[in-house]
Amino acid sequence: EIVLTQSPATLSLSPGESATLSCRASQSVSSSLAWYQQKPGQAPRLLIYDASNRATGIPARFSGSGSGTDFTLTISSLEPEDFAVYYCQHRSDWPRPFGQGTKVGIK
Amino acid sequence: QVQLVESGGGVVQPGRSLRLSCAASGFIFSHHGMNWVRQAPGKGLEWVANIWNDGSKQYYADSVKGRFTISRDDSENTLYLQMNSLRVEDTAMYYCARDVYNGVFDSWGQGTLVTVSS
Numbered sequence: 361e362i363v364l365t366q367s368p369a370t371l372s373l374s375p376g377e378s379a380t381l382s383c384r385a386s387q388s389v390s391s392s393l394a395w396y397q398q399k400p401g402q403a404p405r406l407l408i409y410d411a412s413n414r415a416t417g418i419p420a421r422f423s424g425s426g427s428g429t430d431f432t433l434t435i436s437s438l439e440p441e442d443f444a445v446y447y448c449q450h451r452s453d454w455p456r457p458f459g460q461g462t463k464v465g466i467k
Numbered sequence: 468q469v470q471l472v473e474s475g476g477g478v479v480q481p482g483r484s485l486r487l488s489c490a491a492s493g494f495i496f497s498h499h500g501m502n503w504v505r506q507a508p509g510k511g512l513e514w515v516a517n518i519w520n521d522g523s524k525q526y527y528a529d530s531v532k533g534r535f536t537i538s539r540d541d542s543e544n545t546l547y548l549q550m551n552s553l554r555v556e557d558t559a560m561y562y563c564a565r566d567v568y569n570g571v572f573d574s575w576g577q578g579t580l581v582t583v584s585s
Contacts, residue, residue, distance in 0.1 A: 361529075394571050396512070403562055403575035404504075404512060415573060447512050451570020454526045458504075458512040 362386050364448050366459035372467040379435040381462045383448035388428045392452040395424055395433045398461075399444045407446075408433060438464070469493040469574040471563050476579030479553055489546040489563030489576055496544040497521075500566035503537060503548045505559035506578075513559070516548065517566065531557075553583045 363386040373379055383393065395408040406415040408424035411431060421436040435442055443466050448459040475487040489501070503515040516537040517526045525537050536549040546563050560580050564572035 392570065396572070398512070403577055404564075404572075405575070406571065406573050409568065409571040409573075445511075449512075449514070449572075451568075454517075455528050456514045456517070456526075456570060457528075458514060461511045 361455055361457070362389060362450055362453060364450060364457060364459035366446075366448060366462045368462060369460070370463045370465060372465050373438055374467045375438050375440055377438055379433075379438055379442075379464055381433040381435075381446055381464075383426075383431040383433070383459050385429045385431075385450060385452075389450040389452035391427045393424075393426070393431050393448055393450050395422075396447045396449065396458075397442075397444050398447065399441075404447065435464070469565065471565065471574060471576035473561060473563055473576045473579035476561065476581045478582045478584060480585050481553060481555055481583055483553055484549070484551045485553060485581060487548040487550065487561055487563075487579055487581070489548075491544045491546065491563075491565070494565070494574075496539075497541040500569065501537075501539060501546045502564045502566055502572060503546075504562045504564055504572070504575075505557075505581075506562070507556070507559045510559075515561070518546070520566075550581070553581075555583050557581060558583045 391411040396404040398404040412424045470492045472490045518537045534552045538547045560578040562578045565574040
């Protein structure tokens, strides 16, 4: 089973700052990695798929990069609504676990 | 627009069974694989099960294999999760999610809460 490890667990930032979130796979997943955002009390929302493709309606301040085992989600200038938990997930093989999540909190 | 509405959650004793449903609308249900994802209180997301668009294959997380069964009724545009031999650790919010591109979950329901407790 491919394990996804996200870091850091928590990120404390101010609005306007940029956020860099990491997701590392225990073996190569090629570019088959997605990022999801979840706010308290809400269902997750797809942000990025196949490492770098923004989903429909996702603002350009969200970008994804990486391939193989190392991936990054960057939020270029945090808006108040971006403070949430972010998860990565691969679709390279079965099962398809999520990473443990990174919480982006307000500093 | 795409809508997914889960139902069937509730409080159940350990060892008992429960069936969850996910009613889909706003898209051609039979064209998409579907998934169940759960989230224990205060914890992260856990992928649970997948079923292909034609129902020919199902995949499960090791934690539920042999106890849970995913199925679909395309005539009713409904996804199911039959949960048997429930354990306390199955307590979670259960979401259904539409699959695009074979493993990208682009639409999610609001979830149904399952509590396993004696």
